[in-house]
Amino acid sequence: MNLLLLQPEDFREDGTVHLTGRRAAHAREVLRAQEGSSLRVGRRDGQVGRATVLANDVDGLHLDICLESPPPPRAGVTLILAIPRPKALKKVLPAVASLGVDRVFLVNAARVEKSYFDSHVLRPESVETLFGLGLEQARDTVAPELHLRPRFRPFVEDELPGRLDGVPLRLLPHPTAEQPLQALPQRPWGPAALAIGPEGGWVPFEVDLLSRQGFLPVSLGPRILRVEVAVPLLLGQLELLRCG
């Protein structure tokens, strides 16, 4: 935890915060907070700054808050992800939050199990916890938007065009694509979209539908990667592609 993430309801009327539970324990035990200590904090969806410990008693930590800087810039990335199994989702959600991904669409695909949409990992309180871990890690306060889309075709055909209005760079990593991602020319920074298939890959019908929406199939080479490895790798490459 590199930042204590404060929720709007943590703030009292006088602007101070009374911290209890997991965050207070972390501040005391790991950050060794005591009266007078200064801690890095951020307000969910707001600014980041410092907290000064006014009092440290059995009830928790009483903090004076000074928020002064914007959170780190967004990645400028829309991620369309064939819904991973719950165990992988638990790793991917904190990762995409820490990487500053703007929006995540978890979509159905021929080679995923539709039951994944019913996973308890996707309950709102679980998502907030997993995103929170990523935000605290990366010193950010803004989580990705998360959208579940159990119907692939209507999502791609009807919703995606509007969602990706003004997003020129759209990549579709695919094992049988001819063009390696490395061969793409660098370009000036701009918003981008990435459609990452399930482990078995998108089926031809899905590739076709995404291609019609301007997604360019690119090859990542012969290695098949776990989704929690492929996502940061591709986001890193996307960042480098957009610095021409």
Next chain:
Amino acid sequence: MNLLLLQPEDFREDGTVHLTGRRAAHAREVLRAQEGSSLRVGRRDGQVGRATVLANDVDGLHLDICLESPPPPRAGVTLILAIPRPKALKKVLPAVASLGVDRVFLVNAARVEKSYFDSHVLRPESVETLFGLGLEQARDTVAPELHLRPRFRPFVEDELPGRLDGVPLRLLPHPTAEQPLQALPQRPWGPAALAIGPEGGWVPFEVDLLSRQGFLPVSLGPRILRVEVAVPLLLGQLELLRCG
């Protein structure tokens, strides 16, 4: 598991393999192997190819093996990693094996706990299992070399120069570096080295020692990433840097 990894001792004199345990169970339950099925296999440190199921009985699977292709090319990367906590190591070791990293040096640093070197995760049988998961994932047969170096300074000053002979690109991601990695010019493919510090970062003494060995400090921006997210991100960027 995208490839059944066979150990040299799995092979009988006639070149066939009798598979039992976890791999046989996976072949039957997930890959639905039965007599006549063809399975993707690789021989640890050797070639990859196909296996034909000759018999499927209570003892396991009897396989005829045809190895015909080399495993995927190596990443050409030496990774120097401040030893992560055991929980993170369990994620990082399969990841670096799946990414084809050539060599990993787990080193001590001022901001890591030296006790991590005693973790059971680093016992040889545990390392082989974790690397094996990564190889089966990426359809590879060759794991990274793994070296533990509990003494940072003698490693960097005495051993590293010889180890990195002929490795021109040496990067040191560091939060306070001025040059962003994105600003580096692309270059022709060649071996590279990456020194990734602990979550708290390398201390100035460590940065200084690595800089003297030609490591260029580069910034990754304001986000602090977990090691299991930073490693694939940086390896992806390194791949893109070396395609000029």
